[in-house]
Amino acid sequence: MSEVAFTPNEMMTIAASRALKNDDVCFVGIGAPSAACNVARLTHAPDITLIYESGTIGTAPDVLPLSIGDGELCETAVTTVAVPEMFRYWLQGGRISIGFLGAAQLDKFGNINTTVIGDYFHPKTRLPGGGGAPEIATSSKEIYITMAQTKRGMVEKIDFFTSFGHGEGGDHRKRLGIGTAGPTLLITDLAIWKPDPVTKEFTVVSLHPGVTRKQVQESCGWVVKFAEALDETPAPSELELKTLRDLQARTKAAHEGTGKGKAA
Amino acid sequence: MVKFLPLKQSVAENLSNGDTVAFEGFTHLIPTAAAHEAIRQGFRDLTLIRMTPDLIYDQMIGMGMAKKIVFSYIGNPGVGLLRRARDAIENDFPRSIAIEEHSHAGMANAYEAGAAGLPCAVFRGYRGAGLADVNPNIRSVTCPFTGEVLAAVPSIRPDVTFIHAQKADRKGNVLVEGIIGIQKEAVLAAKRAVVTVEEVVDNFDDLHPNLTVLPRWIISAISVVPGGSHPSYAHGYYVRDNTAYLEWDEIAADREKFQAWMQANVIERTADDFAARVEHLRKSA
Numbered sequence: 001m002s003e004v005a006f007t008p009n010e011m012m013t014i015a016a017s018r019a020l021k022n023d024d025v026c027f028v029g030i031g032a033p034s035a036a037c038n039v040a041r042l043t044h045a046p047d048i049t050l051i052y053e054s055g056t057i058g059t060a061p062d063v064l065p066l067s068i069g070d071g072e073l074c075e076t077a078v079t080t081v082a083v084p085e086m087f088r089y090w091l092q093g094g095r096i097s098i099g100f101l102g103a104a105q106l107d108k109f110g111n112i113n114t115t116v117i118g119d120y121f122h123p124k125t126r127l128p129g130g131g132g133a134p135e136i137a138t139s140s141k142e143i144y145i146t147m148a149q150t151k152r153g154m155v156e157k158i159d160f161f162t163s164f165g166h167g168e169g170g171d172h173r174k175r176l177g178i179g180t181a182g183p184t185l186l187i188t189d190l191a192i193w194k195p196d197p198v199t200k201e202f203t204v205v206s207l208h209p210g211v212t213r214k215q216v217q218e219s220c221g222w223v224v225k226f227a228e229a230l231d232e233t234p235a236p237s238e239l240e241l242k243t244l245r246d247l248q249a250r251t252k253a254a255h256e257g258t259g260k261g262k263a264a
Numbered sequence: 265m266v267k268f269l270p271l272k273q274s275v276a277e278n279l280s281n282g283d284t285v286a287f288e289g290f291t292h293l294i295p296t297a298a299a300h301e302a303i304r305q306g307f308r309d310l311t312l313i314r315m316t317p318d319l320i321y322d323q324m325i326g327m328g329m330a331k332k333i334v335f336s337y338i339g340n341p342g343v344g345l346l347r348r349a350r351d352a353i354e355n356d357f358p359r360s361i362a363i364e365e366h367s368h369a370g371m372a373n374a375y376e377a378g379a380a381g382l383p384c385a386v387f388r389g390y391r392g393a394g395l396a397d398v399n400p401n402i403r404s405v406t407c408p409f410t411g412e413v414l415a416a417v418p419s420i421r422p423d424v425t426f427i428h429a430q431k432a433d434r435k436g437n438v439l440v441e442g443i444i445g446i447q448k449e450a451v452l453a454a455k456r457a458v459v460t461v462e463e464v465v466d467n468f469d470d471l472h473p474n475l476t477v478l479p480r481w482i483i484s485a486i487s488v489v490p491g492g493s494h495p496s497y498a499h500g501y502y503v504r505d506n507t508a509y510l511e512w513d514e515i516a517a518d519r520e521k522f523q524a525w526m527q528a529n530v531i532e533r534t535a536d537d538f539a540a541r542v543e544h545l546r547k548s549a
Contacts, residue, residue, distance in 0.1 A: 030342055053368060054290055054443045066506045067341035069291025071499055074442050082476075083290055083315070083446045084372040092369065092388050115365075120398050126353045128339025128346075131316070134393040135369040164392025177413065178391050255506045 006236050008189035009148065011208045013039060013244055014236040016100075016146045016187040025049040026098045027091065027136050030068050032146045033100035035247065036187075038064060042243045051090065053132040055081045063254040064247060087132070091139045099140030101133055103147045105158045108201045108222045109172075110145060110165025110183030112137070113158040120160060130162040137163035143183040149190050149219035156222045166200035190216050192233055196225070206231035266436035266480040271492075271535040274458045274485035275301040283423040284311040286454065287320055289496060290445025291341060291504075295428040296320055297492035297538050298460050300530045302426075303327055313422055315371045315446060319495070319512050322346040323530070325361060326522050332362040334420070336371045343509050347516040357519070365399055370417050375446050377419035378453025389415040425454035428493040429478075430500060432461045433468045436480035442499025444476050456484040460492040462501050491538035494545075502545040 006014075016036035020026060022045040028037045041048050041060065049058050054069035058078030065073055074080045081090070090096065104127055105113035114133065118124030137143055143165070147153055165183045166172055173182050183202075186193035192206040203225045204216055209232060217224045236244075269277070279285060279302055287295050287302075299320035311332040312321055318340055324330055326348030338349055352361040366374070373385035386405055390396045396415075405416045427447045429440045438459050440447050451457040459478070468477065495508035515525045 054292070054445065056443065065342070066509065067291045067504070069341070069443050069445075070504055070506075071292070071442065071497055074292075074499060080443055082444050082448065083368070084376040084449060087369040087372045088376075088387065115394065120394070123354055126338070126345070126350045128344075129335070129337050129365060130367050130393070130395065131337035131339075132368040134367040134395065135389050138391045139388065161392060161394035167392055173392070176392050255510075 004236065004238055004241055006241055008208065010236060010241060010244060011233065012146060012148065012187055012189040014240045015192055015208065015233050016144065017043065017240070019144055019185055019187065020045050020048055020098065022047050024097045025051065025095060026100055027051050027053070027096045027132075027140055029099075029101040029133070029136070031102045033102055033144075034064055035244065036146060037100060038247060039240065039244050042247065043240060051096065053083070053086060055083055055086045057081065057090065062250060064251040066255055087135065091132075091135060094139065094141075096136075096140040097142065099136040099143045101136065101143060101145050101163070103145055104153065106145065106147060106154050107156065107158045107165075109167060109169045110143065110186065110195065110200075110202060111158055111161055111167065112145070112163045112165065113160045115160040115162045117159055133163040137165065137182070138178050138180060140180060142181045142185075144185045144187070145183055146187045149188045149216070151219060151221045154220045154222065166195065169200045170198070190219065201225060203227050204230065206233045208233045209235045266483045267485050268436065269485050269487055271297060271301050271460065271487035271489055274298075274487045275305060278424050278456050278458050278484055279305075279307055281307050282309045283307075284313065286313040286420070286422040286425045286450050288314060288425060288427055288446050288450040289493065290316060290443060292443040292445060292496060293428045293440065293447065293498060294318065294320060294493050294496035295426045295460055296494055296496065297489040297535045298426040298428070298458060299324060300533070301535060303329065303526070303530050313420060315368055316341065317346065317349065319509070322348040322512070322516055323526065325349050325352050326358070326516070327526065328358040330361055331359075332364065334364040334366070336366045336368045340509055340513060343513050347513070348522060351519070364401060365395055366402070366417065367393065367395065370402065370415070371420070372446060374417050374420040375449040375453050378421045379449040382419055384416050384418050386414050386416050420453050422450070422454040424456040424458065425450045426458045426460070427451060428460045428498070430462050430498055432459070432464050432486050434464060434466055436483060436486055437468060438478040438480075438483060438486065439468060439471065440476045440478065448476055448478065451478055451482060457482060458485045458487070459483055460487050460489040462490050462492070462498050464488055487535070489535045489538055491540070491542035492535070494538055494541045497545070502542040503547060505545055
């Protein structure tokens with residue numbers, strides 16, 4: 001096997017991209033999910049439908065958008081609809097198979113906080129808030145989450161429930177009348193996690209190449225559970241790495257190219 | 265009936281202290297020139313509504329113009345936080361500000377209900393979400409047919425909505441295309457609507473019949489401001505100035521730097537300065 005050097009972040013994006021299927025209809029969160037979804041489209045899932053909350057359906061951007069509404073998304077989309085239609089017909093209407101979210105703060109049941117650090121009314125840090133996430137989290141058939149591990153990010157107790165995962169675990173979603181599956185996959189820079197079928201607590205099922213259990217625990221704020229049969233995530237292939245790096249290089253060049261005083 | 269006016273006059277005739285106002289644009293077609301004119305005219309005690317308050321609301325909040333903000337995502341998309349808005353929420357600087365926070369689905373439904381003349385919007389939302397605990401305007405209703413408990417939020421009815429669009433015809437009908445966001449609903453929900461456009465064309469005779477055209481009789485005033493949505497973009501005219509969004513993060517991080525930037529780039533400028541700002545962002549056709 002040829003060994004190609006890669007970073008933990010590259011491994012995260014590529015592992016996340018592999019989770020997406022060619023027939024998925026994916027509501028794409030900004031940041032890490034956007035890179036993963038487009039790598040999937042450019043490798044094994046050419047027909048995947050990528051949807052951004054700006055109303056762009058079936059988009060195929062050549063570079064990653066900085067915002068969720070860059071012109072590239074609209075120019076390459078199958079169709080672009082108004083924002084109320086996006087949320088009413090397409091999301092609430094049950095057309096989305098995967099909602100792909102990032103997180104500032106995450107707990108072991110897949111609940112996400114992107115609203116505040118500290119008290120809501122007297123916040124220590126006011127974060128941007130939920131945007132589309134509260135309803136993406138409950139109306140998409142399944143939720144995938146991707147984030148780099150830190151003790152600050154992966155915490156025992158989140159400060160605010162921006163979007164609901166499995167709540168307190170178990171059948172909490174069902175008790176609130178939420179009929180969708182919720183978080184079914186977490187991809188970090190160190191591991192792949194899946195919820196326990198009963199408790200719904202995220203459990204490590206696969207370690208990325210060279211990663212130890214100790215590293216996973218040291219960068220996570222809760223006591224980590226590991227599956228009995230722990231897999232090793234296959235290393236990125238040359239094609240996957242090249243696709244991701246080319247995409248990031250095109251993106252960097254495009255965003256710098258729109259700078260003041262530079263030719264567009 | 266619609267009037268074509270210089271931007272200064274459109275803003276002066278339609279905005280007042282204490283108004284509830286929406287400057288809408290979902291990443292695309294953000295009405296920056298209109299917001300900057302409102303800043304120059306120094307309005308006070310505004311209630312600012314917008315799904316994605318970005319740079320223009322950071323600027324208006326930083327200038328102390330807002331007493332309340334209604335929003336669903338208070339960030340600089342793809343860059344990070346809005347630092348003037350944070351300073352107001354976290355430190356009451358330059359003044360305290362009330363917040364009413366929703367999700368995108370909540371606000372999109374609320375605008376649509378406003379456009380439809382309804383008192384509230386009903387949708388499947390906020391289940392398990394913390395916002396329902398901190399925002400008293402997020403309530404619930406039970407479906408009389410199925411018994412399903414659904415979220416309800418009051419409709420949005422601004423005193424005035426400002427949007428930017430690609431073009432108007434000579435009669436004052438307005439074409440919006442590309443990512444159309446919430447513009448049509450925001451215009452129809454408001455008592456008055458002011459539109460800035462890139463250009464005026466003779467007529468819309470050659471347009472496809474299903475495009476988003478706002479008829480002239482729902483618009484109060486139109487002002488021609490080429491480049492008027494910079495650093496946002498106008499589909500078909502110029503691309504998004506992503507660098508300006510990245511630079512804003514640094515400008516807004518510091519109170520004095522912010523004031524100096526506002527003085528040099530807003531207070532001492534006019535709507536006519538926008539055209540030059542997008543010159544390097546125009547794509548060759």
